[in-house]
Amino acid sequence: MLESNKESLKLEAMKRIVGLIAKGKNASELFPAVVKNVASKNIELKKLVYVYLVRYAEEQQDLALLSISTFQRALKDPNQLIRASALRVLSSIRVPIIVPIMMLAIKEAATDLSPYVRKTAAHAIQKLYSLDPDQKEHLIEVIEKLLKDKSTLVAGSVVMAFEEVCPDRIDLIHKNYRKLCNLLVDVEEWGQVVIIHMLTRYARTQFVSPWREDAMFDENNEKAFYDSEEERKVEQTRPYIMDPDHRLLLRNTKPLLQSRNTAVVMAISQLYWHLAPKHELSIITKSLVRLLRSHREVQYIVLQNIATMSIQRKGMFEPFMKSFYVRSTDATHIKTLKLEILTNLANEANISTILREFQTKLLTQYILNLGKYDQNYDIRDRTRFIRQLIVPNEKSGALSKYARRILMAPKPAPVLQSAFKDRDRFQLGTLSHTLNSQASGYLELSDWPAVAPDQSVRNVEVVEPAGAPALRKSKTAKSNEKFYSDSEEEEEEEEEGSSSEGSSSSSSQVLIITYLPPQIMQKTLLLIIMTKYILIHIVLSISTQFFVNCMCSLLHLCVFLACQFDAVSWHVHVSLQASSPVFVPETSHELLHRMTGKGLSAQYRFTRQPCIYGNSMVSLQLTLSNSSDQALENIHISEKSSTGQNIHRFNAIERLEPQASVTVSMGVDFNDSTQAANFQLCTKEDEFSVSIQPAVGELLLPITMSEADFTKEQVTVSSIHILN
Incomplete structure (x- = not known):
């Protein structure tokens, strides 16, 4: 079907091939037949071909290199999906010889009008860096440009590229910090996770610790009994005032605790744990407990983080202690973590409640009663043996006398130190925290700075909006629309030539529109309304230069007629x-x-x-x-x-x-x-x-005004409305 001359058959064949790939089937043998259709004029067929090439271009590098010229031409295709797909395929061919071509393509895509193409360029940066780390400096320039992008579609991808290529270049974030904080709510979910982790590291280097005041208070409480009041006054510090940018980050991330994505909630929780004042940590408790209703894998990660938090902040989770009770349906590793958390939360006030949950007598009787009627012979025999051993009666033998010695033999004392005591050295929610060992690529959180760095580095200069003339705006919009149209490149060149020739004349003619006196504009309103359909026809059918000339002539005519209308008293003048x-x-x-x-x-x-x-x-x-x-x-x-x-x-x-x-x-x-x-x-x-x-x-x-004057003006306005 791929060798057929009919586009419909090729399209049907590509749909079947992509379906096989989606099911996990191997379709690499069809690569030579598929790659021939990369230059097809059918947009739908071309999209499916690029989907296939993205999957197998890395495996079939030699054949993919034969079509590299086609991919380069597709980078300038009017369709944004084709441009993005071509860049994605080009970055999937992991051959060092095409590194210069990839670099040039990424730089062009980074300035593309489509945010989807710019997003794809950010993804390609990571692939090129892994292929050739020597291109780091050039890629940093592209990342710096993309970080200034205001599109929410690009933000998450470029921050991911920043984390992969140059996570130590904090200076690139200064000017974009507030923008990222404000865009965070509108970014897609996995982009939010990446941005939150990056901002967590950034905040630990730029803001002073919000826990400093509490720490100083604790140290003062532990001072010797005979310290003088003068020494205490010397060590008192100024009250902590949170940096506005620090508060901006906490305020803009708080709504994301209601996110449906578990990773986003965990990211916000670790951000608050590492950055927020201690009295604000309680807001993440309900969100973490809510995640315990999710899948078993999610429960495991969340419980690990809660176990780490509960060692230092027992009061956070004590009101939700019932959520950590062990259930019969819980897996073994889930039960172990819940018991660990209950051990951390135990104190004199709630220990009786916890122990009531684990009353061994009722549990033993329940198990023995179940075992008495079990279908398995071995379980019934063991049940009878244990019952006679721990519940003696008249028929019990001498063995019951030694039940205490058998069942209550000396056992090693449980370890009082929690296994999660030292895990707080790793950032919550990371693989290193889960494994309790530093994983490859882990970036440690830096200590809080003693003195906050200059906050003016995050100030962004407000760019004064340039008041472009009306006709020039329409010209720009038309050229942008030209980029997405299917017209040929020759027409685009002619369009650029005509615009450059008429730039000087159109700028002087636009002043007529901008600075017409309001009185004349009112008088010419009727003429402009009557000619609006003619103007629409002119815009759709003639060139831009001719349109400017016609518009100029029309306005001169309107001004001339308006001046003539002064003699016939166009408006009834009233005293106001x-x-x-x-x-x-x-x-x-x-x-x-x-x-x-x-x-x-x-x-x-x-x-x-x-x-x-x-x-x-x-x-x-x-x-x-x-x-x-x-x-x-x-x-x-x-x-x-x-x-x-x-x-x-x-x-x-x-x-x-x-x-x-x-x-x-x-x-x-x-x-x-x-x-x-x-x-x-x-x-x-x-x-x-x-x-x-x-x-x-x-x-x-x-x-x-008088009622008579109002009636006259109302009739005039009604007449204009009818003519319109």
């Missing part, structure tokens, strides 16, 4: 009077966060009052605060910061003391648009890009 607002909200919006502003924070609110700086401006009230330990000087708005909007700047603030605030007013002309006003808020040493996004209601001014 501004009125005071009924409600002025006190809610403030954040303009600049104190972490981003290095201590300077700013909030703004709309006062809903006529602006004294101009009739077309919106009045704003700005509150500037200094939360740092040093005074801030020369706080002002940059002169060249506005992007199209007219901004009336407040007078520069010469000095703002620490923990002080000041309120200023400013005016912004949004040009009757909800487009954000972007500007630079500056101090003597730094500049911060900020933006104010107005709501539609904040751009409106309340007015009063």
Whole structure:
């Protein structure tokens, strides 16, 4: 069927082959026949061929190398699945001779528009590193670029590549730490596990210990009786204040304790155990106990971790002691771990409850009664023998006299030290912790630093959004859509040529659209509505340059007609009077966060009052605060910061003391648009890009008019609506 000329027969054959692979059957003998179809034009057939090649490319390297040129061409296929599959097959051919080709393909895929292709590039990094470790420096550059990716599809894969290639390069995580914390909830489950383990190691190197205050308190309690009060005061330390980034990690991972994935819950539990303050550890208890209802293998791992925790924190699991009672359906290794945990939890208050659970008398009688009627002769004989030995009667022989000596012979005392006492040196949930031996590739958790490193390394510079013109945005969107279309490369080259030739002219013509006066735009509204269907036809049928020329000519015509319409009184002008607002909200919006502003924070609110700086401006009230330990000087708005909007700047603030605030007013002309006003808020040493996004209601001014004027305006609006 694979040799047939019909695409349908080939497709059916590939479905059967992939089905055999899914069932575990060996289909490697079909490799020569399958690889011939890698250049097929049928997308569905090509996808199945790549699925097969990913499985057998490593085994049939010589035959796969013959098609390497086809794989390289597929890396530029318009279909993102084909591009990703080609890269996956290319990275599966583990031959050192193609390392340069793989490196080039990974670099191109890392900048692909599709997040799925970028995710595949992250997976290929690990394969290339295992094939040629000398490429480490080049791969680190790709990892650094992918770590900045904002797609949740890429985050887990690139962190996995980071852990495999360069787990010691903590500096690559600084700028992406907060982004990873915020994206964590939306990442796929196994990506969450990898990110959580990486962030656990990162936090142990960047934050001070949250247990330090408790440890100092314990040491003070154990000091000698005759220590003086002066010595105690000297050793008292400042109260512990958790780093905001440390709290961000704990806060964003807490909801994942409700995850359906056992590995995610275990990862969060070990993170809290190694990073959280001791008084917050109780929140992981219920989630761990919930996992005991899962499969036997999961129970074993969870019980091992609980056994380690119960040695140091008995109070965590004492309320759930009944969950560790031994059941008849439990496997032997599960029973052993449960008994270990109960031994760790035992104290004077609950020992009677635990012992009642193991009353030997009732258990012995129950077993002897069952054995008396058992179908096995040997069990019935043993039952009669033991009953006569431990439950003597008149017919019992002399052997019962020695029952105490037989059954209660001296036995070695049980070991009082728990087998899990020293396992806390390994990170919870790891293979090393399970085996109680350091496994290959295990990364130890570092000790808490005595002094926290500089937290400003995690500050990310806010990139000012560039206000691209409307036509240029549509051009970019059209070029992106071109990438996914099935058109030929020649058309793409012509498209690029036309865009480069018309870039200068289109930029000057877009200004007509952006800066038309609002009055003229209102008057030309009817003409634009009547020609909207013509414009749609133009966009779909003619080139971009011709569309720009037509749009420019149309706007010139609209402006000319609008000027002529002034003589015939297009609108009925009425006298309008501004009125005071009924409600002025006190809610403030954040303009600049104190972490981003290095201590300077700013909030703004709309006062809903006529602006004294101009009739077309919106009045704003700005509150500037200094939360740092040093005074801030020369706080002002940059002169060249506005992007199209007219901004009336407040007078520069010469000095703002620490923990002080000041309120200023400013005016912004949004040009009757909800487009954000972007500007630079500056101090003597730094500049911060900020933006104010107005709501539609904040751009409106309340007015009063007579009922007759309102009726006239209503008729005008209704007429426009009917024509539309």
